[in-house]
Amino acid sequence: MLNDAIRTTQYGPTTKQSRIRTDSLQLTTKATMNDDLGFDLSGRTAVITGGYGTLGGSMAEHLTKAGVRVGVLGRRREPAEEKAAELQEHGPDALPLVANVLDEEALEEAKATVLEEWGQLDILINAAGGNVAEARTGDGRSIFDVPKEAFREVVELNLDGTVLPTQAFGEIMAEQGEGSIVNISSMAAHRAITEVPGYSPAKAGVENFTKWMAVEAAQEFGEEVRVNAVAPGFFIAKQNRDVMLNPDGSYTKRTKTVLQNTPMDRLGDPDELGGVVHWLCSDAASFVTGVVIPVDGGFNAFSGV
């Protein structure tokens, strides 16, 4: 959130042109003038879809430690309540929110709960998603065997499941004139990852929507509504455990291939996503919108040679 006093005295009128200054004294940015360097998130509120999942849950813990009140959204009440209770022990407040990200009515109810409890929403992380087993190829199944229902399901979960919460919760940010949305993409959006013909275009769609929404937000709702994405590399999670690990816990052939193509030669730890998400949601990223940041141990950069 911009410090209005600083903005007025240092930048003058808050037009885009007035913020482009050339002399060295005035090159000081809004962020560096803040005591906290712009990284302070305390007092803010967030909704994390997939908030009790592996990656969403880890981001929820990070934001809680940073003093953010976190709404944990997922389809099942019990794990949402458990996660919210766990977060409450370590931070200011947490809310369980029960909704399917494809159910507009349930999302509207979750939105009403957030507004009733906190009266504001500063951060939305769209982390609900993942592949759908029936939409996989491999093990003798080719692209011609993928049922269209399974293909649709995985595209809907990841793409519509990002767009619909953005419509519901993003509207609060549009009205406030500030807020930060972080979508969760995947390496599958950038290059062909075998066996996931539906997940890949769905995540490519998430990245395209991230850019589209960033432009819409900046032009229609003001520069303080920002939309970015994180593209995680490979992490062991609930939805991919069986694909990444053999029953005895050793890496599958596929995981070994992933490691061969990851210069750091290891999988990610979910906690390694927190720092990037934190930065993207903070004032330190005030001029950053429409970007996708890989957190992948170099996978995205590597040619394989």
Ligand SMILES: NC(=O)c1ccc[n+]([C@@H]2O[C@H](COP(=O)([O-])OP(=O)(O)OC[C@H]3O[C@@H](n4cnc5c(N)ncnc54)[C@H](OP(=O)(O)O)[C@@H]3O)[C@@H](O)[C@H]2O)c1
């Ligand atoms: N793990 C990786 O290596 C990796 C890599 C790149 C990207 N990602 C992405 O990271 C995100 C988080 O995945 P994860 O790996 O942490 O998997 P996860 O542990 O299975 O978490 C997924 C979460 O999404 C929730 N969810 C699923 N369908 C939902 C729906 N229709 N409505 C509301 N919530 C729903 C799940 O809860 P319920 O099913 O109980 O609702 C669960 O909490 C996903 O978008 C995934 O595609 C993961």
